[in-house]
Amino acid sequence: MAKGIGIDRRTLLWMYETMVTIRRFEEQCKREADAGKLSGMHSSVGQEAVPTGICAHLRTDDYVLGNHRSHHHCIAKGVDINEMMAELLGKVTGTNRGKGGTMHIADIGKGMLGANGVVGSNIPVTTGAALSAKLKGEDTVSVVFFGDGASGQGALHESMNLAGIWKLGVIFVCENNRYAEATPFEYSVAGGSIAARAAGYGFPGVRADGQDVLEMYEVAGEAVRRARAGEGPTLIEAQTYRYLGHFGADNPLLYRSEEEEARYRAKDCIAGLSAHILEEGVAGEAELSAIDERALAAVTAASRFADESAFPEDRELFADVYNDYASGRFTRHAESGA
Amino acid sequence: MAKGIGIDRRTLLWMYETMVTIRRFEEQCKREADAGKLSGMHSSVGQEAVPTGICAHLRTDDYVLGNHRSHHHCIAKGVDINEMMAELLGKVTGTNRGKGGTMHIADIGKGMLGANGVVGSNIPVTTGAALSAKLKGEDTVSVVFFGDGASGQGALHESMNLAGIWKLGVIFVCENNRYAEATPFEYSVAGGSIAARAAGYGFPGVRADGQDVLEMYEVAGEAVRRARAGEGPTLIEAQTYRYLGHFGADNPLLYRSEEEEARYRAKDCIAGLSAHILEEGVAGEAELSAIDERALAAVTAASRFADESAFPEDRELFADVYNDYASGRFTRHAESGA
């Protein structure tokens, strides 16, 4: 069966809208950064298909955990983009009341258990969410997204081993965008395949084209099925590419070629899905344009929402360090600070 | 070619004497512990063949690093057993002036770069010793011994990746004695094979019978050759068994069966090598007995040496925290302590 055939129209259009929304959101973030309203962020432009293809299979009560580059994970998991944009601008209406920012967006109500600024750090946490599900007898799935660079962290190995022996419903999704900052994947990953590492832990590791949301959807389907059925974890290595620099104003042409960039941009995930939708007659140009416009309008509204929101009040500095008291009480030395 | 054929007589007898010395040494340690002169130790009885087969290929300037259970590594690498026993008793004549003890024996002059009490902790250090050799243009080999339990630590994964991409002369030797404390290997290692993990890093991983010093010797030979030739690392998973408890007075029959113990004891490494030596006519009973007696005498002498040595003087407490001053100078609160 050809890729994508058999996926229902609603799902295809959801995936399209999700990817377009992510892209418009990231473009808006860049504008906010250029305007000095945030200090920089890790753009996910180019990688939209990876979380989209996976989250298409997830329920709200499934968990997703991310890394430093997680806007696309959040949007694909259904986090409100108004609150996301407000968070990026440090506003009290943000997902995290402005206290987390771009690398820490979380919305547990939506099953987004948090981005994380420390490379590899969320992988064990995800294993714990899956253990929780097992102990509670639930069939929820826990997905962690991490980069090719994160494969160098011991936390991945420890977590694959734990998920392996306990047959946890974890999906380890490596977004191999070929670089960790300026370091190419070919240099940093011994053996040349992250997917191949899963064999050492006795569960499947698969490579997928992360620029092709239909392939992502297919591969994810089997992984999610396994996880729900209690058959244990899966490692997915999604081959993808970040179109922009690592962070903020990083210029990627210092460490990769224009030809390489062009090669990846030529298989853009959004263009690919829109072609499929049109070719298969799932929807027409007009319908896709309407989605495009809706996404742009939503992002514009998010930006306005963020702009119009207030910054947290000073006392928020001391709030939520602990559940049962504001830490100001135990902070002897901040009296002149707030 | 049958195992062991082609190994020269000197090497065979060295291996025999080394293993017997280790066993006598460990038996003496147990007596010292029973007498209350040390608080306990991790006995290597049963595992003598693993470091012996490997160290038979090593030069003094090659490095060995160990773990918490490292007396056998030290002896196989040529550390003086007088100094070792003195160290165990906390005497100033010890390898570490009495300050390290059973889990930290080191003798850099002999290439023993240290035991280490934190599981997995020495694996990255070994990678560094190998990197050192590479930077200096030397063909020395760096060997790290660790247990099946240590395979659960992220440090192993990070180090295998580093050694893999830099083609370092490291030999990762897992002594799979089937238990980490009371936890069986079958429970804790996903996929069931530590050797198999090497494939994920693009270098060879081999399983060997760690009760058979001839097989260890053979497998180690190829690994050492690769390392010296700059062809990169090897992972060896040696199947072995600790005859005694994990530490001190631990009773292993609480977590394993007498039958299992008997099965491993039946393939004792010393008995195996002595049979080979006699069968092949490498040496006669008398010669082996003479070695046995020499080993016992050496261990008895070591015990006497340790007994007769002095404890460190009080000022040693503050010595060697730093190279350029005793830390007492910067210790405001110890004035009544020493």
Next chain:
Amino acid sequence: MSETRENLRALTFTQAVNEALRQEMERDGTVFIMGEDVAGGAGRADFEDAWGGPFRLTKGLIGEFGPDRVRDTPISEAGFIGAGVGAAATGMRPIVDLMFVGFFGVCGDQIMNNAAKMHYMFGGKVGVPLTIMTSIGAGTNSAAQHSETLYSIFAHFPGLKCVCPSGPYSAKGLHIAAIRDDDPVIVFNHALLMGRRGANVERDDVYGLHVPEDPYVLPIGKSLVAREGADVTLIGTGYTTLVCCEAAAQLAEQGYSAEVVDLLSISPLDEETILESVMKTRKVVIVDEDYPRCSVASDLSALVAEEAFDYLDAPPKRVTAPHTPVPYSQPLEALYLPNRERVVSAALSVLA
């Protein structure tokens, strides 16, 4: 407390912790325990509970609660403590065992970057009701990596709570408090206390032999006065509370009345109890086994100096471990540890 000698229930520290864990697991189905050999013999029905924890704190629990809730782990502290964070954030109340505090270096990221910060970073919307049990302390001839105290570096981090029981009674009450707390709490159990009974046959309170059967909570953030006195305040934590009590007894023989404050809670700090005692006695000796630099002892000295400046008759005095790793050799290790003599001599120097 009105227990009579007849119904005295003398438990060891270990038994008291064990009882706390059992009672909380009975009370609350979301509580579970994870760590290396917390049962032992994992996965083999005929051998389970071979260990019952490296210090036997969890002995017998697998029999009652099964291997799902008393879960042996591979040697993967980052992996399973991180899993504890994830489980805590998703509705469970995990207790994870970090066998020796000196192993924090392989899992510090999960404790200090995730457990400690999630609640704050996520704007209060996620809680991490995680309990970490760990062992501390020298005096067991175990050398530099297995003898550390280190609560100071955990107390450094906002978001973590740190408690340190000094005997069976406080061990039970603080473990229960930790498990019920909605924040991550680390309980530091001293190796020399585990296995011991309460300090004092004569007393019927937290410093007596008796440990009540019914579950109870010692509030986190509260210190206790272990012994009342008028001339000098000795502040101890965990094992050093016992050292302070011994020193106080000796000082009493020399005619001085020493008050002993038992810190119990390292973070948050019970500044009121500490300052009240010091303002009364006007002299203080702080006794701590942790390394001296950037330590709880420094905090206490600074606190007293800054907040009770006008009350002090003598500068605050610290008796701590020296600025050296823990030596293996027993005579050196004996010198290393704060002991009664050093505390008495420090007290006499401020009493002079």
Next chain:
Amino acid sequence: MSETRENLRALTFTQAVNEALRQEMERDGTVFIMGEDVAGGAGRADFEDAWGGPFRLTKGLIGEFGPDRVRDTPISEAGFIGAGVGAAATGMRPIVDLMFVGFFGVCGDQIMNNAAKMHYMFGGKVGVPLTIMTSIGAGTNSAAQHSETLYSIFAHFPGLKCVCPSGPYSAKGLHIAAIRDDDPVIVFNHALLMGRRGANVERDDVYGLHVPEDPYVLPIGKSLVAREGADVTLIGTGYTTLVCCEAAAQLAEQGYSAEVVDLLSISPLDEETILESVMKTRKVVIVDEDYPRCSVASDLSALVAEEAFDYLDAPPKRVTAPHTPVPYSQPLEALYLPNRERVVSAALSVLA
């Protein structure tokens, strides 16, 4: 120093570090650098030196010394810092880059259990001449995991030396000192200092703009008086030294003469310089960006209280970050940081 305005060599902090690294690598073939993107574009000749380090401290070095000695690493801090320990113990002098100090949690074991303890545990027979460079500090809108200071927890450990430059001159001198030192030394470089030039055009010393070209060492274990004064001592470290200098300038306008002590060395501590200043001014304000509990600030307050008790006219005063993680939102982050106003107001309170 007798340099004239004409041969003034104004370097940024980053350039000064870069020069220190280059000069030491030229001088000593055993010195090499490892870390994530210390070159960047690793393994691809046409793209090497794409980054030159996350803060550009190592920019250009790969061109001179090649990829063996300026070595990009995977994201494996435990792996490569541990490798640094092993290389140091076997004859090399590695410099390893821990990009942000908040990542210590994945590699603390290598730093605190191996680098710090090996020399002692091995009876002095193995040395670990390892330099760790790391970045610290808030003020960059980078939230809780990328803004910490944390030198306090490293200073806690015997066996480690910790230094914190406050400007280009001290950055060069302390990096060279660290590399030449036979013990493990951690250099804490503040994110807000990197890229800056020296503080003061008027001065020709360590607090001036000039950075001498010839290699020089600032001794580890020595603090410096950044500004002399008579009425109150302000103690700063790294970036907070600048805050203290600003506060001193403002206090001068109000008629008070503040002395500023620049700690530079966090471990060991230069007790002499600190005490001498405080005994002279009889009042002290300690300014530190690290979390307040179990911190360098606590140490300094305790030190002064215990050793200069009879000299103090007022209790020691600390101005630190609050006991909270670093918030992302910029207005909150601004409140979080110790700043000139808070220092001035603390100084005025002890001067009153």
